[in-house]
Amino acid sequence: MELIPILSTIILxxxxxxxxxxxxxxxxxxxRESKGQQVSAxxxxxxxxxxxxxxxxxxxxxxxxxxxxxxxxxIEPQPVPVYQQRPVYVQQPLQQRxxxxxxxxxxxxxxxxAGYGDPKSYQQSKGDSKFxxxxxxxYVTPAKEEKTSGALKWK
Amino acid sequence: MNxxxxxKRSTLLLDNREAIVSETDKEGKYLKRIFISGLMSLLLIFVxxxxxxSTVLSVKSLVEYATIVSLVxxxxxxxxRYFTILLLAYLYxxxxxxxxxxxxxxxxxxxxxxxxxxxxVADSVKSLLDLNYSNYEIxxxxxxxxxxxxxxAEQLVGYQKGRYxxxxxxxxxxxxxxxxxALNAGIRYSKAEIVLCMDGDSQLSPDSVRLxxxxxxxxxxxxxxxxxxxxxxGKFYTDLQALEYIEGLNMARSAQSFxxxxxxxxxxLGLFRKKAxxxxxxxxxxxxxxxxxxxxxxxxxxxxIYYEPNSISYTEAPEKLHQLLxxxxxxxRGILQSIRKHRNIMVNPTIxxxxxxxxxxxxxxxxxxxxxxIMANVFFxxxxxxxxxxxxxxxxxxxxxxxxxxxxLYCIAVEKEEFRLVWYAIVYRMFFILVIDICKxxxxxxxxxxxxxxxxKLERVGVAKA
Numbered sequence: 001m002e003l004i005p006i007l008s009t010i011i012l013x014x015x016x017x018x019x020x021x022x023x024x025x026x027x028x029x030x031x032r033e034s035k036g037q038q039v040s041a042x043x044x045x046x047x048x049x050x051x052x053x054x055x056x057x058x059x060x061x062x063x064x065x066x067x068x069x070x071x072x073x074x075i076e077p078q079p080v081p082v083y084q085q086r087p088v089y090v091q092q093p094l095q096q097r098x099x100x101x102x103x104x105x106x107x108x109x110x111x112x113x114a115g116y117g118d119p120k121s122y123q124q125s126k127g128d129s130k131f132x133x134x135x136x137x138x139y140v141t142p143a144k145e146e147k148t149s150g151a152l153k154w155k
Numbered sequence: 156m157n158x159x160x161x162x163k164r165s166t167l168l169l170d171n172r173e174a175i176v177s178e179t180d181k182e183g184k185y186l187k188r189i190f191i192s193g194l195m196s197l198l199l200i201f202v203x204x205x206x207x208x209s210t211v212l213s214v215k216s217l218v219e220y221a222t223i224v225s226l227v228x229x230x231x232x233x234x235x236r237y238f239t240i241l242l243l244a245y246l247y248x249x250x251x252x253x254x255x256x257x258x259x260x261x262x263x264x265x266x267x268x269x270x271x272x273x274x275x276v277a278d279s280v281k282s283l284l285d286l287n288y289s290n291y292e293i294x295x296x297x298x299x300x301x302x303x304x305x306x307x308a309e310q311l312v313g314y315q316k317g318r319y320x321x322x323x324x325x326x327x328x329x330x331x332x333x334x335x336x337a338l339n340a341g342i343r344y345s346k347a348e349i350v351l352c353m354d355g356d357s358q359l360s361p362d363s364v365r366l367x368x369x370x371x372x373x374x375x376x377x378x379x380x381x382x383x384x385x386x387x388x389g390k391f392y393t394d395l396q397a398l399e400y401i402e403g404l405n406m407a408r409s410a411q412s413f414x415x416x417x418x419x420x421x422x423x424l425g426l427f428r429k430k431a432x433x434x435x436x437x438x439x440x441x442x443x444x445x446x447x448x449x450x451x452x453x454x455x456x457x458x459x460i461y462y463e464p465n466s467i468s469y470t471e472a473p474e475k476l477h478q479l480l481x482x483x484x485x486x487x488r489g490i491l492q493s494i495r496k497h498r499n500i501m502v503n504p505t506i507x508x509x510x511x512x513x514x515x516x517x518x519x520x521x522x523x524x525x526x527x528x529i530m531a532n533v534f535f536x537x538x539x540x541x542x543x544x545x546x547x548x549x550x551x552x553x554x555x556x557x558x559x560x561x562x563x564l565y566c567i568a569v570e571k572e573e574f575r576l577v578w579y580a581i582v583y584r585m586f587f588i589l590v591i592d593i594c595k596x597x598x599x600x601x602x603x604x605x606x607x608x609x610x611x612k613l614e615r616v617g618v619a620k621a
Contacts, residue, residue: 008549011585012539015532015548018586022593029480049169049329049340052312055161 162312169329169340186604222534229531236524237558241565243410248569250413251464259372261348263291263364263426266341268334269355273303275471280311280324282358288365289319291351294341299331318361334422335438335445342432350427353468357423358386360467367426367466377431377458378450379466380408380417381424386469388573392479395587396472398576402559402566402583405464407520411513412462416454418513419447419490424468431458442496443608444489447517451497454510464570480594487598488608490521522599525592532589555584 132139207217265283269276276295283293293315295308305328314321327340342350349368353359359381367379382405385397404421411417420427425446435452442448454460473479494501494517497510501518504511535548559580567577579587601608 004546004549008539008545008547011549011552012536012545015536015552015585015589018589019532019536019593022590025476025480025590026594026597029477029484032477033481045170047169047330047332049167049327051165051167051344052162052309052326052328053165054313054323054325055163 162309167327167329167340167344169336169343189603226531226534229527232527237562240407240410241562243413244406244569247409247413247462248464259369260288260290260365261368261371263288263349263351263368264341264345264347265291265293265351265353265364266338266345267293267295267353267355268298268337268341269295269300269304269308270298270331270334270337271300271302271304272355273300273307275356276304276307277311279353279355279358280308280315284315284317284322285361286318286359286364287361288368289317291364292323292325292345292347294325294327294344296327296329296337296341298329298334298337333440335440338445339437342427342429342437345429348429350429350432352422352425352427354423354470357383357468357470359424360465360469363424363466363468364426367424367463370461370463371426371428373459375459376415376461377428377453377456378417378420378460379426380412380420380460380462381426381466381468382408382462382464382570383421383423383468383470385472387471387474390474392476393472393474394576395579395583396479397573398563398579398583399587400472401570401572401576402563402580405570406562406566408462409464412460414509415459415461416509416513417460417462418450418454418517419444420450420460421468422446423470424466426466427453428458431456434458442489442492443485444493447490448493448496451493451500451510451514454513455497455500455507457507476590479591483591483594484598485608487521487595488602490517491599491602494518494521521595525595525599528588528592529596552585556581559583 132141207213267276267279267283272279280293280295295311297305297308305326308326308328311324312326313324315324316322325344327344329337329340338352342352349371351364351367363381367381370376370379383400385393385400387393388397408417408419422445431453432449434456435449438445438449439452450460473482494514497514500506500510501514531551535551538544539548560577563577563580563583566572567574
């Protein structure tokens with residue numbers, strides 16, 4: 001049997017049931033409500049109410065101008081600005097932050113402190129291989145292979 | 156913990172007058188009106204039946220064409236309604252997201268009207284003491300409770316330890332007169348520029364006041380509506396209502412807030428500029444939807460009303476069907492009473508154009524839309540039972556359920572709500588909305604007949620915990 005006729009029948013039965021339920025529930029609700037009907041009494045133009053307040057508040061009420069401070073007393077903290085143009089500033093703590101200026105970024109010592117190493121030694125080691133080979137004797141610098149030797153290598 | 160336990164008792168003389176619409180022979184008047192309308196309709200039907208053969212159309216083709224045209228109109232209205240609300244709500248959320256906060260924190264009086272709320276009043280006040288705000292006081296108004304509410308509330312009076320400062324808690328104990336009069340007593344007693352009105356069984360989120368008051372920095376804003384969420388979830392009806400609050404009420408409120416014309420400030424959380432309430436003549440007792448009535452009066456005076464989605468109030472929703480029907484019966488009749496009360500604005504857009512639009516929207520949502528939904532369901536039932544078009548009702552349900560699922564998904568994502576509520580969208584339209592719409596239609600008939608009604612009081616089970 002196809003799915004749509006089954007689902008259609010389910011929806012149809014559900015809709016009819018909902019109709020009957022809604023109308024029935026409404027009638028029952030009205031019967032329930034009609035049992036609890038009360039006759040409303042005439043209301044006076046003024047009524048007396050009792051006011052309970054802390055003692056100090058009563059004193060303040062005599063001087064209403066002192067009761068409320070209309071000026072704002074809670075100020076939301078402003079967000080701390082983050083300098084995203086120079087990432088080196090963001091990584092540093094707020095207290096250690098040096099005054100902004102172009103010479104700050106260009107100083108070689110700052111690179112050394114940041115762990116980049118001395119620029120001279122960096123230039124000297126430029127010719128070395130970036131990668132080490134792991135052998136049974138530890139890490140060794142791999143020897144340059146003759147690519148034109150013609151020997152067949154299996155990997 | 157009380158800092159100062161010395162309590163002073165004094166007597167207040169409260170204004171108890173109320174504007175009541177004349178009830179003289181109201182039922183008779185409406186019955187006469189309905190009888191005449193019925194006769195006129197019958198006459199029109201006879202004219203159509205007798206003159207139809209002389210035209211090119213037959214009765215059968217007229218019925219067919221009328222059905223097709225009605226369905227197309229219904230689908231068109233449904234889609235326009237959905238997508239307009241979605242678009243405006245989306246625009247509002249975008250606008251809201253990029254809005255900066257202000258340093259405006261005025262003194263606020265929180266008015267807590269209570270009637271037979273002895274199980275929850277202490278928790279409500281405790282939740283208020285945990286607010287992320289320092290400049291406020293709490294005024295509990297006991298509206299002649301017959302249980303131990305007064306005794307419980309008396310224990311709370313004094314200077315209570317708040318999150319940032321000591322908070323003054325006062326109690327006004329008055330004879331029973333209804334929620335509107337209890338709120339009026341609190342507002343009149345308050346000396347604050349901004350008053351927050353809530354329900355006795357509701358609990359506010361810590362940021363609710365801080366986030367809502369910032370909108371009052373704009374002098375045009377007369378009130379701010381809060382976001383109401385269902386507290387007692389986990390049951391079939393309360394979960395469906397939780398989805399309804401998110402999808403049906405809050406999304407519509409977001410859409411209205413884009414134009415600063417929120418039509419109902421919910422009872423569980425509403426902040427008002429006291430000047431706006433005074434200009435509007437306070438809450439009235441002549442309707443059963445005092446919040447809708449006051450909102451319309453504030454809008455009519457030219458004030459703008461905003462909605463703050465992060466200002467949250469948790470409230471207890473009805474757990475049983477008869478309680479739910481009682482609530483919706485009161486809401487529907489109250490809204491219709493409010494619309495009728497402001498009908499001069501409805502028919503005359505020169506008084507306040509925004510208010511006119513809002514009133515027509517309310518009229519559509521309260522009366523036209525429920526009737527359209529019921530009629531569509533009746534049509535599909537008749538088509539299935541009498542003509543064998545059973546698959547029509549399935550496609551109808553599938554289309555609506557898909558629309559509801561997408562809307563629910565969007566609303567739940569925006570409000571960062573529980574994802575499990577999305578699945579209730581499958582039964583939302585065919586069961587929940589149908590039950591509510593039938594109740595609305597019945598209530599509307601009763602309202603037009605002028606049948607007297609009384610305030611329904613939801614029995615609290617005391618699930619509220621601070």
